[in-house]
Amino acid sequence: MSKTILIYCESKEEAGLTALSRELLGCGCRLAKSLNLRVTAVVFGHQVRKCAREALACGADTAILADDELLSAWKPELQVSLLEEICGRADPAVILFGHSDRGRDLAPRLAFRRNTLACMDCVNIRVDEKNSCLEYTRPVYGGGIYAVYCLSTFPQVATLRKGAAEAAAAEITAPEEASIEEIAVTAGSEAPRTVHREREEETGVRLEDAAAVVCGGRGIGSTEDFQKLRDVAGLLKGAVGATRPPCDEGWVPDLLQIGLTGKIVSPNLYIAVALSGASQHITGCSKARTIVAINKDPDAYIFKIAHYGIVGDWRKIIPAFRQRVGELLGE
Amino acid sequence: MNIIVCVKQVFDPEISPDRIRIDTTGSGVVLPADIPEVINPYDEHALEAALRIKDSMEAKITVLSLGKNLTRKVVKKSLAMGADELVLAEDDAFGGVDTFTTAFYLAAAVRKLGGFDLILCGRQAAPWDSGQVGPGMAEFLSIPCVAVCRKVEAAGAGLRIEKCLDDGYEVVETALPVLATISSEVGKARYPTLRGIRMATGREPVIFTRAELETAEAAAGGREEGLRPLPPPSLIHPQLEAECEFIDSDSPEEAGALLADRLRAKKIL
Numbered sequence: 331m332s333k334t335i336l337i338y339c340e341s342k343e344e345a346g347l348t349a350l351s352r353e354l355l356g357c358g359c360r361l362a363k364s365l366n367l368r369v370t371a372v373v374f375g376h377q378v379r380k381c382a383r384e385a386l387a388c389g390a391d392t393a394i395l396a397d398d399e400l401l402s403a404w405k406p407e408l409q410v411s412l413l414e415e416i417c418g419r420a421d422p423a424v425i426l427f428g429h430s431d432r433g434r435d436l437a438p439r440l441a442f443r444r445n446t447l448a449c450m451d452c453v454n455i456r457v458d459e460k461n462s463c464l465e466y467t468r469p470v471y472g473g474g475i476y477a478v479y480c481l482s483t484f485p486q487v488a489t490l491r492k493g494a495a496e497a498a499a500a501e502i503t504a505p506e507e508a509s510i511e512e513i514a515v516t517a518g519s520e521a522p523r524t525v526h527r528e529r530e531e532e533t534g535v536r537l538e539d540a541a542a543v544v545c546g547g548r549g550i551g552s553t554e555d556f557q558k559l560r561d562v563a564g565l566l567k568g569a570v571g572a573t574r575p576p577c578d579e580g581w582v583p584d585l586l587q588i589g590l591t592g593k594i595v596s597p598n599l600y601i602a603v604a605l606s607g608a609s610q611h612i613t614g615c616s617k618a619r620t621i622v623a624i625n626k627d628p629d630a631y632i633f634k635i636a637h638y639g640i641v642g643d644w645r646k647i648i649p650a651f652r653q654r655v656g657e658l659l660g661e
Numbered sequence: 662m663n664i665i666v667c668v669k670q671v672f673d674p675e676i677s678p679d680r681i682r683i684d685t686t687g688s689g690v691v692l693p694a695d696i697p698e699v700i701n702p703y704d705e706h707a708l709e710a711a712l713r714i715k716d717s718m719e720a721k722i723t724v725l726s727l728g729k730n731l732t733r734k735v736v737k738k739s740l741a742m743g744a745d746e747l748v749l750a751e752d753d754a755f756g757g758v759d760t761f762t763t764a765f766y767l768a769a770a771v772r773k774l775g776g777f778d779l780i781l782c783g784r785q786a787a788p789w790d791s792g793q794v795g796p797g798m799a800e801f802l803s804i805p806c807v808a809v810c811r812k813v814e815a816a817g818a819g820l821r822i823e824k825c826l827d828d829g830y831e832v833v834e835t836a837l838p839v840l841a842t843i844s845s846e847v848g849k850a851r852y853p854t855l856r857g858i859r860m861a862t863g864r865e866p867v868i869f870t871r872a873e874l875e876t877a878e879a880a881a882g883g884r885e886e887g888l889r890p891l892p893p894p895s896l897i898h899p900q901l902e903a904e905c906e907f908i909d910s911d912s913p914e915e916a917g918a919l920l921a922d923r924l925r926a927k928k929i930l
Binding site for chain 1: 784790839889895
C-alpha cells in the first residue's frame with residue numbers, strides 16, 4: 331500500500347475545478363497532512379490541463395492527467411478502467427470522489443475492483459488518532475441516523491457530500507508542470523454512449539448558492555400554488571425548493587428537490603412550508619442557519635428542528651408574511 | 662425483451678425520524694412495532710420502468726429478491742403490479758447481509774436464471790442508502806451499468822436511457838445486456854390491479870437457497886465469495902434538534918406578519 335491519497339477532481343467546462351472538487355482537495359490535503367501521505371489529483375477530460383494545474387495550486391503534490399477527446403463525453407466504463415489502471419500502479423491507500431453524478435457512478439465500481447466497498451455521501455471524514463483509523467460518517471435511515479465507520483485496512487474509497495468540508499484555496503501561484511503526469515487514453519468499448527445532454531437550470535438564484543430558500547411540501551397542492559412560494563423567494567432574493575412529493579406530483583421540476591437524493595442547501599434562512607420533515611428531506615436542509623416552519627400539524631417533525639414556527643394554514647400565513655416582508659424591505 | 666428487476670423488502674423508510682431510535686449497543690436501531698414492511702420505494706420505480714417497456718413491446722419481467730424469511734404479501738406485490746415471475750434468493754444466511762454479499766448472490770441468481778437482456782434495480786435502498794448493489798452486480802456480471810435513470814426505452818437493438826443529472830439529464834444509448842438503476846424521476850409506480858392481486862395470491866415464487874447458488878456459481882466457474890465488507894459502523898443521531906419559538910396569534914394572517922417582524926428584529930431578514 332503506497333502512502334498516497336488519490337483525489338478524483340471534476341471540472342465544469344470553462345470554469346475550472348468544481349466547488350465540490352475544491353472541497354474534496356481541502357479535505358484530502360488535510361487528511362494527508364495528518365497522516366503523512368501524499369496527495370495525487372486525478373483529472374480526466376478534454377482540454378483540462380489547467381484543472382490539473384489548479385489542483386496542484388490547491389495543495390495536491392502531483393496530478394495525473396488524462397486529456398483526450400475520448401473523455402469529453404461521459405464514459406463511465408472508460409473512466410473506471412483508467413482509474414483501475416492508475417490504482418494498479420500507484421496503489422493508493424485512500425481514493426476520494428465528490429458525491430456528484432460522476433462520483434456516484436465511479437466510486438462503487440472502482441471500490442469493487444479494488445476488493446472493497448465505498449463509503450458513500452460522507453458528511454465527515456477525519457483521522458481518529460485514538461483508534462488509529464480513518465473515520466467516515468455517512469447518513470443512513472434516510473439521513474435520520476449517521477453511521478460512523480472506523481476503517482484501518484486499505485484501500486479505502488469514499489464520496490464526500492457537498493458542503494461537508496472546507497474548500498482548498500489556490501495558494502501556490504506557479505505549480506510545477508513536472509508534477510503533472512499525463513497518461514494516454516485508448517478507446518475502449520463505445521457503449522454506453524452519451525449522445526445528448528439536456529440542461530434544465532432554473533432561472534434566477536441557484537438553489538445551492540441561495541442565502542434564502544423557501545421550500546414547499548405536499549401541502550402546497552399544485553403548480554399554481556407554488557407560485558406563491560416563488561414570489562416570497564424572489565422578494566428575499568432567494569430560491570424556491572421542494573420536497574419529493576411535489577416533484578413526484580409534477581407541481582415543480584425534479585431539480586428543485588432538496589434532500590438525500592436531491593440538492594443539499596445551507597442558506598441563512600430556510601422557510602419550510604407545508605412539509606412534515608421526513609429524514610430524507612431534512613438531511614438536505616439541516617445546515618441552514620435559521621429554519622422557519624409553517625404547518626397545520628403541530629406534531630409535524632419539522633417543528634423539532636425549526637427555530638421559529640407557526641402552526642396554521644400556510645395559505646393564510648404566507649400572503650400576510652409576504653406583505654409584511656415587502657413593507658419591511660421597503661419594496 | 663427479458664427483464665430482471667431486483668427488489669428489496671425493507672421497513673417503510675418514510676416514517677417520522679423521531680420513531681427510529683438507536684439501541685443500547687450503539688450499532689443497531691429500535692423500530693416501532695407497527696412499522697410496515699414494503700418493497701423499497703426505488704425498487705418499485707424500477708419495476709414501473711420495466712412495466713412501461715412491457716406496455717410498449719413484448720417483454721418478460723422476472724422479479725428477484727434476496728433476504729431471510731421474506732414476507733410473501735410484500736414481495737408478491739410485484740406480481741400484482743404486473744411482473745410475470747417471482748424468484749426469491751431466500752436463506753437464513755441472507756438476513757441483514759452486507760452490500761458485497763447481496764450483489765454477489767443476486768448476480769449468482771441472475772446467472773442461474775439463464776439469459777437476460779436488461780437488469781433494473783432501484784438507485785439505492787433503505788436503510789443503508791449506499792447505492793452500490795446495482796453497480797456491484799454489473800461488476801460481477803461483467804456488464805455495463807447506467808446509474809440513476811429516469812427513463813428506459815427500447816431503441817433498435819438496444820436502449821435509449823435518460824440519466825438524471827444535478828442540472829438536467831443526459832441521453833445515453835446502449836446495447837444489451839446492461840444494468841440500469843432507476844430513480845423516482847421515472848414517475849409514480851402503478852397500483853396493483855384487482856386482477857393482478859388475485860393472480861398473485863395463487864402464484865408461488867421460485868426459491869433459490871444459498872447452497873444452490875454457490876453450487877451453480879462453482880459449476881459456472883464463477884468468482885468466489887469472500888470479498889471484504891466494511892466493519893459494522895457505530896450509529897449516532899445527528900444533532901439536529903432545536904428549540905422552536907412558536908409565533909402565536911389570534912389569526913394566521915397576524916402570525917404571518919408577526920413572523921416577519923420577529924425575523925427582522927433578529928436581523929435574519
